Amino acid sequence: MSHNQETGPSGTRTVVIDLVVAAIIFALGALVGWDSYRIGASWGSDGPQSGYFPFYIGMITCVCGAVVFVQSLRKLGTDKSVFVTPEQFKQVLVILAPSTVYVLGVQLIGIYVSSAVFIALFMRFAGHYTWLRSVVVGVAISVCSFVMFEIWFKIPLPKGPLENLLGY
Amino acid sequence: MEELNALFHGFAVVLTPYNMVLMFIGITLGVIIGVLPGLGGANGVAILLPLTFTMSPTSAIIMLSCIYWGALFGGAITSILFNIPGEPWSVATTFDGYPMAQQGRAGEALTGAFTSSFVGALVAVLMFTFLAPLVAKFALQFGPPEFFSVYLLTFCSFVGTGKGNPFKIVASMMLGFGMAAVGIDIVTGQLRLTFGLTELLSGFHFLVAVIGLFGIGEILLSMEEGLSFSGHSAKINPKIVLETWKKLPTYWATSIRSCIIGCWMGIIPGGATPASFMSYGVARKVSKDGDKFGTGQLEGVVAPETAAHAAGTSALLPMITLGIPGSPTAAVLLGGLLIWGLQPGPLLFVEQKDFVWGLIASMYLGNIAGLIVVLTMVPLFAAILRVPFPIIAPVIVVICAIGAFTVKNNMLDVWLMMVFGVVGYAFKKLDYPLAPMVLALVLGDSAESSFRQSMLISQGDLSVFFSNWLVGGITSLALFALLWPLVSALLTRLKPPPKTGGAAA
Numbered sequence: 001m002s003h004n005q006e007t008g009p010s011g012t013r014t015v016v017i018d019l020v021v022a023a024i025i026f027a028l029g030a031l032v033g034w035d036s037y038r039i040g041a042s043w044g045s046d047g048p049q050s051g052y053f054p055f056y057i058g059m060i061t062c063v064c065g066a067v068v069f070v071q072s073l074r075k076l077g078t079d080k081s082v083f084v085t086p087e088q089f090k091q092v093l094v095i096l097a098p099s100t101v102y103v104l105g106v107q108l109i110g111i112y113v114s115s116a117v118f119i120a121l122f123m124r125f126a127g128h129y130t131w132l133r134s135v136v137v138g139v140a141i142s143v144c145s146f147v148m149f150e151i152w153f154k155i156p157l158p159k160g161p162l163e164n165l166l167g168y
Numbered sequence: 169m170e171e172l173n174a175l176f177h178g179f180a181v182v183l184t185p186y187n188m189v190l191m192f193i194g195i196t197l198g199v200i201i202g203v204l205p206g207l208g209g210a211n212g213v214a215i216l217l218p219l220t221f222t223m224s225p226t227s228a229i230i231m232l233s234c235i236y237w238g239a240l241f242g243g244a245i246t247s248i249l250f251n252i253p254g255e256p257w258s259v260a261t262t263f264d265g266y267p268m269a270q271q272g273r274a275g276e277a278l279t280g281a282f283t284s285s286f287v288g289a290l291v292a293v294l295m296f297t298f299l300a301p302l303v304a305k306f307a308l309q310f311g312p313p314e315f316f317s318v319y320l321l322t323f324c325s326f327v328g329t330g331k332g333n334p335f336k337i338v339a340s341m342m343l344g345f346g347m348a349a350v351g352i353d354i355v356t357g358q359l360r361l362t363f364g365l366t367e368l369l370s371g372f373h374f375l376v377a378v379i380g381l382f383g384i385g386e387i388l389l390s391m392e393e394g395l396s397f398s399g400h401s402a403k404i405n406p407k408i409v410l411e412t413w414k415k416l417p418t419y420w421a422t423s424i425r426s427c428i429i430g431c432w433m434g435i436i437p438g439g440a441t442p443a444s445f446m447s448y449g450v451a452r453k454v455s456k457d458g459d460k461f462g463t464g465q466l467e468g469v470v471a472p473e474t475a476a477h478a479a480g481t482s483a484l485l486p487m488i489t490l491g492i493p494g495s496p497t498a499a500v501l502l503g504g505l506l507i508w509g510l511q512p513g514p515l516l517f518v519e520q521k522d523f524v525w526g527l528i529a530s531m532y533l534g535n536i537a538g539l540i541v542v543l544t545m546v547p548l549f550a551a552i553l554r555v556p557f558p559i560i561a562p563v564i565v566v567i568c569a570i571g572a573f574t575v576k577n578n579m580l581d582v583w584l585m586m587v588f589g590v591v592g593y594a595f596k597k598l599d600y601p602l603a604p605m606v607l608a609l610v611l612g613d614s615a616e617s618s619f620r621q622s623m624l625i626s627q628g629d630l631s632v633f634f635s636n637w638l639v640g641g642i643t644s645l646a647l648f649a650l651l652w653p654l655v656s657a658l659l660t661r662l663k664p665p666p667k668t669g670g671a672a673a
Binding site for chain 2: 032050052054064083098100102106107128
């Protein structure tokens, strides 16, 4: 990760994230191994049981997680590279947070209205476009995808009150 | 000349007006996907896969494989004009392509890149045409132990050819296998790793993972760099094209070398990305202008592009003949085959002649169509790139959400896509490779069932994987690839380092 090797101590260090991710991988491996053991990871009357293969997958996952964890521990003192600077993290949140709200919107009021609102608001507030341009682009893309999926390809996407009102 | 007859039959299948239109739509969509950040070959094909469910499998694979060719071509445009590799395999193209654009030779660089892509693909398709039926015929004799050893080789090669930390490669792979195991066990009907959640009954769909890991993850990464990028304008006119074509034959040796590297790296699952780097490195070492590489040498564009395209094409060979894809995009195409009701593997050549030879014929025609489309429409595609990121970013999120939803018409998948997006972002920053995870997720069930069948045959004795010369050879090769990082580390420690410079490639 040479591109974020900054001397300033701002931001979370890569090694710390590496440690956390390795621990999560170890835990996931343990989970897979444990559940496979629960349903039987040995030789049944008719051959290998259901947990036979995943059990070893879980074990290998654990080993890899543990090794990466130890490797990162040894670099803890020396490696000062930064995983993400506060400015970068802010930029990531600029798209991540609205996208999450958008997915919630898709679930509640359907995909077409949410998409139009999402694109328009993002253009307005992250891209500083005029309201007119933002709304036109948002609505246009939404209408295009409606025509393409609902009418042309007949693939149903999540719909909400507005589409019901229009009779779809 | 059985193959030639079959191939001409394939051309007859492809050369219907409907399929030709699909081909051009596919190429154009593919180039757009290759040009846009956050959309790549793998998740582009994944998102568009549901659109093909109503088509016949042959038309569907023609369109999807053309999207793939288009994406391979498109990656070069962003590399050369914007110094942003649209695809991982075009990173090496930026080394000499972008300096050329800075010197005002963008047209020359683009023509060189497209033409050598075309040459690479053509050589790979020729190899495909004659080698694939042989491999398929050979593979018809494979039993479960042989298949498992090929799977083993596939996954071990990731460790052998990968550049990063081998433990991270294996960890990513094992997470993929773990996710593949979620849901109903196809042999015993037992529920695995569902923890009482009915939503997990059908397991994780790899298309959702691909869209999240590559699509959303890539958008998050691009956002880090801020909301703007700038690039050079491109002019391509027939004069530049002809002049460049006159120069290209002087690089015939580089071309041939790159084709060989590309074909080899594509068949073993190294994939297009290492192939392009390796080819660039070899060209730099062998060429008499080697010292000038990196300053805008046409040869430095020819080498990686030829190899990337040759590898991208030959990655389909193990996918079609053995059912084992050599790259994430090939894995998505394999998933498509399963959804269309085709069983990939050697029998495809016996039972689905129309499909297989239609696909091979479409490889020839698709690449010719691709060359025409990219050469004539470069200004248009460069204009797409100039659409500001604040518009592109939310639109790509919307496209990804639609893609994830249509996989199973399930809202949970859209949420999973977001989770995979964050995972993809973190993994990319921590150098965990994503390709092994995707391949493991796709192949997990087949690998497991061939392992279990082998174990049943041998009553739990692992020596079945060494029971004859064929399976023993493949298994040994796999173990060698797995241990290669260890061996090469030992070798470099024993030998005094001669001078570092990509020698390990």
